[in-house]
Each structure stands twice: as structure tokens, then as C-alpha cells.
Amino acid sequence: MKPIMLHGHERSITQIKYNREGDLIYSCAKDSQPNVWYSLNGERLGTFDGHNGAVWCIDVDWNTTKVLTGAADNTCKLWDAQTGQCVSTLETKTAVRSCGFSFSANYIMLTTDKTMGHPCEIFIFDVRDGGQLLSGDPLQKVSIPISDSKITSAIWAGLDENILTGHENGELRQYEMKTGDMLNTSKGHNKQINDIQPSKDGMFFITASKDFTAKLFDMETLEPLKTYKTERPVNSASISPLFDHVVLGGGQEAMSVTTTSTRIGKFDARFFHEIFEEEYGSVKGHFGPINSLSFHPDGKSYSSGGEDGYVRVHYFDQTYLDFRFEY
Amino acid sequence: MPESTMSKGKSWAEQVDEGDDGVLSGVLPPNTEDYDEKKGLKKITEYKYNEEGKIVKTVKTYKTETIKVSQSIAKRKTWKKFGAAERDPPGPNPSNTILSEEIFMQFVNNTDQSKPEEEEDPLGKLKNQKIVQCRICKGDHWTTKCPYKDTLAPLQEKLAEDQRNTVEPVPAAAGASAGAKTVGGKYVPPSMRDGASKGRGESMASQRKDEAATIRVTNLSEDTRESDLQELFRPFGPISRIYLAKDKVTGQSKGFAFINFHRREDASRAIAGVSGFGYDHLILNVEWAKPSGQQ
Numbered sequence: 046m047k048p049i050m051l052h053g054h055e056r057s058i059t060q061i062k063y064n065r066e067g068d069l070i071y072s073c074a075k076d077s078q079p080n081v082w083y084s085l086n087g088e089r090l091g092t093f094d095g096h097n098g099a100v101w102c103i104d105v106d107w108n109t110t111k112v113l114t115g116a117a118d119n120t121c122k123l124w125d126a127q128t129g130q131c132v133s134t135l136e137t138k139t140a141v142r143s144c145g146f147s148f149s150a151n152y153i154m155l156t157t158d159k160t161m162g163h164p165c166e167i168f169i170f171d172v173r174d175g176g177q178l179l180s181g182d183p184l185q186k187v188s189i190p191i192s193d194s195k196i197t198s199a200i201w202a203g204l205d206e207n208i209l210t211g212h213e214n215g216e217l218r219q220y221e222m223k224t225g226d227m228l229n230t231s232k233g234h235n236k237q238i239n240d241i242q243p244s245k246d247g248m249f250f251i252t253a254s255k256d257f258t259a260k261l262f263d264m265e266t267l268e269p270l271k272t273y274k275t276e277r278p279v280n281s282a283s284i285s286p287l288f289d290h291v292v293l294g295g296g297q298e299a300m301s302v303t304t305t306s307t308r309i310g311k312f313d314a315r316f317f318h319e320i321f322e323e324e325y326g327s328v329k330g331h332f333g334p335i336n337s338l339s340f341h342p343d344g345k346s347y348s349s350g351g352e353d354g355y356v357r358v359h360y361f362d363q364t365y366l367d368f369r370f371e372y
Numbered sequence: 373m374p375e376s377t378m379s380k381g382k383s384w385a386e387q388v389d390e391g392d393d394g395v396l397s398g399v400l401p402p403n404t405e406d407y408d409e410k411k412g413l414k415k416i417t418e419y420k421y422n423e424e425g426k427i428v429k430t431v432k433t434y435k436t437e438t439i440k441v442s443q444s445i446a447k448r449k450t451w452k453k454f455g456a457a458e459r460d461p462p463g464p465n466p467s468n469t470i471l472s473e474e475i476f477m478q479f480v481n482n483t484d485q486s487k488p489e490e491e492e493d494p495l496g497k498l499k500n501q502k503i504v505q506c507r508i509c510k511g512d513h514w515t516t517k518c519p520y521k522d523t524l525a526p527l528q529e530k531l532a533e534d535q536r537n538t539v540e541p542v543p544a545a546a547g548a549s550a551g552a553k554t555v556g557g558k559y560v561p562p563s564m565r566d567g568a569s570k571g572r573g574e575s576m577a578s579q580r581k582d583e584a585a586t587i588r589v590t591n592l593s594e595d596t597r598e599s600d601l602q603e604l605f606r607p608f609g610p611i612s613r614i615y616l617a618k619d620k621v622t623g624q625s626k627g628f629a630f631i632n633f634h635r636r637e638d639a640s641r642a643i644a645g646v647s648g649f650g651y652d653h654l655i656l657n658v659e660w661a662k663p664s665g666q667q
Contacts, residue, residue, distance in 0.1 A: 046477070050470040053456075068445040078456065083449070085439070087469035092455030109448065129454035316477070326479045330472070357472070365477055 048330055049087035051356040053080040058350030059101050060337045064109045067342040071112065072356050073100035079114050081126075084341065084348070087358060091129045095122060102143045106150035111172070113153055115141025121155045123178065133178040135170070138163045143198055147205040152184070152222070154208055156196040164188050165195035167208060169222055187225040198241045200250070202264055209264070211238030211252055217267050231267035233260060239279065240337065245286040253282040259293050261319065273317045273324075281337045287344025289319040289370075294335030294349055314338060314349055318370050325370060330357050400427065412436040434463075509603040520603065523650075528607050531645055585612075585633040586661040587643055592616075593652040596625045605631050608645065609638025630661055 054074035061072045073079040077096040082089050098118035105112050112124040117140040123132045137157045144155040159165040169185040170177050194214035202209040208220045215234030220227055234254035243250045253259045259282040261271040279295040296312040316326040333352030340347045346360040406415040414434040422428045453460055507515040508524050598616050613632040618625055633639040647658040
């Protein structure tokens with residue numbers, strides 16, 4: 046395969062996401078300009094200008110009309126997907142760490158960092174109610190006590206009903222969206238959870254953790270089902286919608302890359318069989334750890350964004366599509 | 373839409389020629405666009421001046437593919453570019469979108485590899501046991517059937533002769549110290565032993581000493597294997613290590629190798645003996661290896 050390198054960011058990529066139909070890739074980085082690209086040929090459609098700090102998270106709604114970004118400048122912005130104009134800005138007290146549209150795109154959620162004496166919080170807004178966005182007065186607010194571990198990753202779960210959060214201490218929690226009550230909790234990992242991605246049907250989700258593992262969980266019960274072990278921190282993991290495969294991306298922490306010996310091949314995307322938990326392949330390319338990766342919704346390509354500031358779009362060769370795991 | 377781009381610069385000679393033409397006429401030829409509908413290839417030829425004022429011709433070939441997509445995707449394809457990409461022309465901007473080189477997914481096969489190795493092991497042990505040894509190259513065959521009978525045997529004889537010539541005059545000329553060297557079994561104080569004159573701290577230098585007996589062989593043919601080098605250099609003395617530089621992908625030799633001898637004398641004899649020696653179709657060049665790394 047000949048990967049397409051997307052060079053629209055000057056700093057390391059923080060998150061990438063495909064839209065539902067997979068024709069667009071949204072990418073955000075530690076610079077203040079999120080980008081959107083056509084996945085087919087790597088053509089840049091545009092940039093969303095207006096943030097003043099590192100953009101930590103990006104999401105797009107199901108019919109690609111609105112885009113949501115959360116940044117370290119203590120704002121979360123809602124954009125028009127077609128024109129790239131900022132529709133509304135939500136001010137927060139601390140940096141926005143993760144954000145997302147609900148399945149119906151009627152609600153948005155965002156989580157903030159625990160810094161400067163402010164607690165880590167989850168906000169839920171009803172996008173249909175313009176007053177909420179204007180006043181910044183949320184539909185639901187969950188405050189996590191300062192003594193507790195902060196949220197590092199969060200997604201919507203169970204058809205607009207729950208929010209699933211991954212914490213710095215490796216814990217997983219389920220919050221009910223309407224009441225803000227904690228429904229379920231599970232000690233999923235020993236260290237920080239860097240990324241959570243649901244499977245195509247939303248029955249499972251995969252977590253990527255600093256404790257060198259990625260795990261597959263049941264969405265309803267938070268029961269760990271499978272563990273994929275590596276020998277380095279995992280920054281992102283994605284479940285193939287086409288095969289029983291998962292892909293893991295990671296590598297040494299960016300801060301330790303220059304101080305440890307150069308071991309090439311630590312920054313490749315690694316493919317595991319979803320059920321047998323066995324690694325069967327890898328793809329090289331990035332010059333630093335992979336920070337975010339995602340399968341195309343059709344499963345025939347995937348993209349990865351790295352610490353090197355590049356997004357690489359990989360269209361699988363026929364050899365991958367023909368590959369059958371022997372057992 | 374253009375799926376892959378390929379820009380080809382012309383060779384410098386052609387550029388110069390065209391540049392001269394351009395200077396003479398003083399006009400840039402018009403940009404042309406060729407579209408071959410059957411093959412779906414679009415060829416865009418552009419002319420522009422480079423920094424030296426010469427005309428550069430750039431030919432870009434695009435492959436056009438038609439892909440059927442759902443209506444919503446087709447609609448999004450017509451969206452106007454915005455933000456920093458607002459002024460980009462249609463199609464990928466080469467400064468943002470780069471087609472990287474071909475890479476392949478590497479498949480790991482954990483289950484199949486371990487078993488065959490174990491099975492091969494006893495066979496491998498048998499192979500190493502030598503029943504017959506060649507006197508010329510110490511290979512696993514009779515001396516008369518040695519493939520290097522014609523090339524190496526005369527060489528070795530000459531070397532042996534040289535050695536006799538150099539060894540003989542020593543006892544005649546030298547006194548006690550030389551006697552101590554040649555007579556075995558008798559106690560020799562450390563201060564009188566070989567290399568005592570080199571001074572203290574030899575244990576520290578042992579690693580360096582190891583490197584000192586290393587020779588570099590260059591101008592090897594591509595088909596050279598480690599076993600060939602083994603056969604070629606074993607007659608000179610015991611070898612501790614052979615490193616043959618090979619291409620990672622093709623596994624072919626890169627044309628040079630390092631040979632570590634146990635003794636420096638053997639290494640120097642190997643240099644004297646094999647340097648300029650015709651091997652395959654090439655003439656070998658053998659010299660001392662430069663110490664690797666800085667001391």
C-alpha cells in the first residue's frame with residue numbers, strides 16, 4: 046500500500062476521526078487549527094480557525110452537518126461542517142479533554158480537566174435548545190470530586206442514555222445522562238486510559254491504556270472480555286468493522302523518545318486478532334508514537350495520526366483483505 | 373478525482389536545452405492539458421522559470437477514477453474549501469498531501485516458526501561433524517577434490533615458504549630473549565614474555581587488541597557467502613568472527629566484509645596473501661580495518 050501523508054498540522058496529532066460514511070477525516074493537533082480531509086485522495090477540504098490552544102478532541106455528528114472541538118484554551122466550539130464557520134462557543138473553567146455528539150446528535154457532552162483548583166466535570170448540552178448553548182448553562186452537569194481521578198477519555202454509550210468515561214487511574218465508569226448518577230464502575234486498567242472507541246454496533250468498546258495493554262469490554266456490564274498485550278504504552282485502539290481485528294497504536298512516551306536508545310519498529314501500528322488476542326501483523330511509517338488511529342467505517346482502510354504531526358491514510362492491500370487467521 | 377499524482381522533472385540536459393530555447397524566444401510556451409478519456413489519464417504540462425531564469429517543464433500525470441458513492445458523499449464532494457485551504461486549487465495540494473512510498477503490512481506468524489527449527493536441529497549437528505577435512509581449505513571434502521586446489525594450494529605453499537625464510541634467521545642472530553620465545557615448556561617470567569614491552573594495562577586493552585586483528589575485505593562479488601570467506605581465510609589462522617555486509621532486503625552481499633582473527637600475525641599474513649588475489653571475477657582488496665567507534 047502507498048499511504049497518503051496528510052501534512053496540515055505543525056504539532057503532534059491528538060485525535061483523528063472519520064465521519065459516519067467515511068468520506069471525510071477530521072484531525073486535530075496540539076496546534077490550534079483542526080483540519081478536515083477527503084479520505085479518498087487526501088485533499089484538504091478546510092480548517093476550522095478560531096481556537097487559541099491545543100485542540101484535544103474532535104467529533105462530527107452522524108450526518109456530517111456539525112463538528113465539535115474541545116481545546117486547551119478552555120473552550121468547546123461547535124462548527125458548521127460545510128462552511129467551517131464557528132456556530133457557538135462554550136466556555137469552560139479548564140481545558141476540554143474530550144467531547145462527543147450523541148447518537149442522534151441532539152446532545153453533546155464534554156469533559157474538562159482537573160486543574161487550578163477546579164474539579165473534573167462532565168457537561169451535557171441539548172444542541173436543539175439554542176438558549177443552553179448561548180448561556181453555557183448545561184442540561185446536566187456531573188462534577189467529579191477533586192480527590193478523585195480525572196477523566197482522560199469519554200464516549201457516549203447505549204443510544205443517548207449513558208456516558209462512558211475512562212480515568213487517569215485506569216478506572217471505567219458509566220454515568221446516566223439524565224440524572225448524572227454513576228451506574229457502574231470497573232477497574233479496567235492499572236494506568237491512565239488514553240482512548241476509548243466503540244465497536245460498529247456499539248456492543249463492545251476497546252480501551253487503550255498506558256499500562257501497555259488494550260482491552261475489549263462489554264458496553265453494558267463493563268466486563269473485560271479480551272486483553273491485547275504489548276511492550277509499550279498504547280495510545281489508541283480501534284476495532285475493525287469488517288473483520289475480527291483490532292489495531293493498536295502507541296510507542297514510547299514522546300518525552301522519553303530522545304533519552305532512550307533508538308529502537309526502530311516501536312512506532313508501528315499493530316494488528317491483533319480480536320478473539321485470539323494474538324498479534325498477526327504490523328504497519329510501519331510514523332517517526333514517533335501513534336497518538337490516534339481509526340478504522341474506516343468500511344474496514345478497508347485505516348488512518349493514524351502521530352506525534353510526528355502527520356496523519357497517514359492507509360488503504361489495505363488485497364493481501365490483508367485475503368488474510369485469514371489460521372487456527 | 374485525481375487519485376495519484378506523479379510529477380516528473382526532466383533531466384538537466386533537456387532543461388538546459390529548453391531553457392536556451394526559452395531565452396531565445398523570450399516567451400513561455402503555453403500550459404497544456406491532455407485528457408485521455410479511454411485510459412482515464414490526464415496529463416498537465418506546465419512551464420515556468422526557475423531561480424536561474426531557465427525554463428522548467430513539469431509534466432504531471434493524473435489518473436482519473438470514477439467511483440460510485442452515495443448521494444450525501446457526492447454532495448460533500450462539491451463543498452467549497454474553507455479556512456486555510458480556501459485558496460487551494462481543486463485536487464490535492466502537494467504541500468499538504470504527500471503520497472509516501474510503498475510499504476507493506478508485515479505479517480507475524482508465531483505458531484508455525486517454532487516447530488521446524490527443533491526438527492532441523494539433530495540434522496544440523498550431524499552436518500557440523502566433520503568426517504573428511506580438506507588440507508587446503510579445511511572444507512568438508514577430500515583434498516584432491518578441493519575446488520580451490522588450483523588457486524589456494526600454490527598460495528599456501530608460497531606462504532609456508534615465506535614463513536620458513538623469516539623464522540630461520542631469528543635464532544641465529546638473536547640471543548637469550550629470542551631463545552625464551554621459541555623454547556616451550558620452560559618458565560618465562562611475565563616481564564620476559566611476548567608483549568611485555570607493550571607496557572601495563574593490557575587487560576584493559578584486550579578488547580582493542582581483538583579489534584586490532586580485524587581485516588577489511590572489499591571488492592567482493594555479490595554472490596559471496598560467509599562460508600566462502602571462511603574457506604578463503606581459514607588457512608591463515610583461526611578466525612573468531614566473520615561479518616559480511618548484506619543487503620537487508622535482497623540478502624545479497626554488499627561487497628565488503630570484516631574478518632576477525634585470533635592473532636594479529638595471522639591477520640597480517642592474510643593481508644599479504646589475499647590482497648590483490650583474484651576471486652570470482654574481481655580482484656580482492658584486503659587491508660586493516662579501521663577501529664570502530666572512538667576510544
